[in-house]
Amino acid sequence: LKVTGGLTNEPLARLVIRHSSRCRPWMRGHGVHFQPPLSGALHVARTNAFFMGGGKALVNAYYRSAERLGVQVHYDAPVDAIELDGGRFVAARVARTDADGTVRHERFEARSCVLAAGGFESNIPWMREAWGRNADGEWPVDNFLIRGTRYNMGTVLKFMLDAGADSIGDPTQAHCVAIDARAPLYDGGICTRIDCVSLGVVVNRNAERFYDEGEDFWPKRYAIWGRLVALQPGQIGYSIIDAKAVGRFMPPVFPGTTAGTLPELARKLGLDEAVFVRTVERFNAACRVGTFDHTALDDCRTEGLTPPKTHWARPIDVPPFTAYPVRPGVTFTYLGLKTDERASVFFGGQRSPNLFVAGEMMAGNVLGKGYTAGVGMSIGTAFGRIAGTQAAGVALGAGASAFETSMKGAHDVLA
Numbered sequence: 001l002k003v004t005g006g007l008t009n010e011p012l013a014r015l016v017i018r019h020s021s022r023c024r025p026w027m028r029g030h031g032v033h034f035q036p037p038l039s040g041a042l043h044v045a046r047t048n049a050f051f052m053g054g055g056k057a058l059v060n061a062y063y064r065s066a067e068r069l070g071v072q073v074h075y076d077a078p079v080d081a082i083e084l085d086g087g088r089f090v091a092a093r094v095a096r097t098d099a100d101g102t103v104r105h106e107r108f109e110a111r112s113c114v115l116a117a118g119g120f121e122s123n124i125p126w127m128r129e130a131w132g133r134n135a136d137g138e139w140p141v142d143n144f145l146i147r148g149t150r151y152n153m154g155t156v157l158k159f160m161l162d163a164g165a166d167s168i169g170d171p172t173q174a175h176c177v178a179i180d181a182r183a184p185l186y187d188g189g190i191c192t193r194i195d196c197v198s199l200g201v202v203v204n205r206n207a208e209r210f211y212d213e214g215e216d217f218w219p220k221r222y223a224i225w226g227r228l229v230a231l232q233p234g235q236i237g238y239s240i241i242d243a244k245a246v247g248r249f250m251p252p253v254f255p256g257t258t259a260g261t262l263p264e265l266a267r268k269l270g271l272d273e274a275v276f277v278r279t280v281e282r283f284n285a286a287c288r289v290g291t292f293d294h295t296a297l298d299d300c301r302t303e304g305l306t307p308p309k310t311h312w313a314r315p316i317d318v319p320p321f322t323a324y325p326v327r328p329g330v331t332f333t334y335l336g337l338k339t340d341e342r343a344s345v346f347f348g349g350q351r352s353p354n355l356f357v358a359g360e361m362m363a364g365n366v367l368g369k370g371y372t373a374g375v376g377m378s379i380g381t382a383f384g385r386i387a388g389t390q391a392a393g394v395a396l397g398a399g400a401s402a403f404e405t406s407m408k409g410a411h412d413v414l415a
């Protein structure tokens with residue numbers, strides 16, 4: 001409730017939380033391995049589980065498990081349309097492009113279907129349309145970077161919305177992180193994230209601060225910083241730290257810009273030297289340093305400064321000074337299909353009998369805005385299992401009873 005500002009379907013959010021507390025044995029059963037948290041992941045060490053080998057190893061484990069169970073996987077098979085009979089799923093249509101450019105159309109009929117084709121974050125024209133121009137006449141999206149796959153174009157999502165499926169979410173809301181401005185347009189991954197924001201200050205192109213860098217623990221705040229940077233002129237910011245911060249955060253893949261003095265740092269960054277030095281000096285003078293503790297909401301804060309820094313505020317005064325340029329890095333969008341605790345797709349408030357949705361395509365039901373670390377995978381895992389169980393139940397002719405049984409099984413594990 002706190003991170004979404006109340007923009008959440010609370011029963012569905014609670015369902016995700018309950019599922020995440022008991023999904024690990026099931027995941028292990030499908031070949032997923034976990035590892036202890038790395039140092040630097042201190043804030044989430046007690047609440048989050050970490051996949052050994054990251055997300056790709058997780059997905060590979062699931063593919064291997066599915067193949068062992070006899071599931072046939074079609075690669076390079078983009079779905080471009082869903083055949084519907086009213087709200088009932090009939091078939092998925094695929095358009096494959098051969099090496100010689102020939103497009104082959106195929107049709108996959110099924111008794112039920114789970115839609116899990118991601119958000120529309122890779123679709124720059126759609127993102128551009130959603131964000132529009134800002135007051136300065138800029139197209140902010142032109143400066144966005146996409147942290148993951150280039151393939152989440154939202155084709156299936158758009159098809160379903162055009163077909164009258166009930167939607168949820170604001171198209172401009174997304175999991176949007178401040179990432180290194182030098183990251184590639186697609187697939188920069190986690191190593192481009194800049195995690196030192198709460199240890200220093202962030203200034204915009206005008207060398208001015210614009211938000212409380214110490215508002216809350218970083219795992220509860222990192223996913224709003226992309227949006228904050230998106231609202232700044234030129235959609236760029238600079239995360240500034242001094243020598244005291246080094247070693248307290250996961251170092252990013254690109255080296256920072258360093259300087260022995262603040263004016264030199266401003267010159268290297270191309271920022272107005274006088275404004276930059278004034279911004280940092282004002283911040284330094286406003287710091288009321290108590291007992292610095294990056295693992296707690298400590299009492300180091302600013303006084304009489306707008307915007308304030310409410311925790312971990314310490315003067316930036318020990319050279320060398322380091323800066324990382326940051327841009328908005330979109331992880332996934334929140335516009336999706338409206339669903340319920342059975343992961344059903346709805347048309348005009350009517351439940352589809354055999355069409356289900358999971359993952360980013362429905363994450364907006366839980367996340368109207370904001371984020372907290374691990375929720376993306378938790379939503380995907382919880383609703384992936386529910387949607388899969390439902391779809392299998394329908395395909396086997398068992399309908400809702402399969403769902404009730406699966407829920408009972410899950411409850412037994414918890415007990």
Ligand SMILES: Cc1cc2nc3c(=O)[nH]c(=O)nc-3n(C[C@H](O)[C@H](O)[C@H](O)COP(=O)(O)OP(=O)(O)OC[C@H]3O[C@@H](n4cnc5c(N)ncnc54)[C@H](O)[C@@H]3O)c2cc1C
Nearest residue numbers: 078079117118147148151155189190359360374375376377
């Ligand atoms: C860099 C990065 C770091 C992340 N870190 C974390 C983290 O630490 N913790 C966490 O909880 N979450 C994290 N996430 C989010 C998490 O990865 C997503 O929430 C999760 O992968 C969503 O699963 P999904 O199946 O809905 O979408 P995806 O995993 O994106 O899968 C969608 C799939 O659909 C395919 N597809 C798209 N369109 C079509 C089409 N028309 N036809 C056929 N296939 C199609 C795509 O190719 C893709 O394979 C991170 C994401 C990124 C990018």
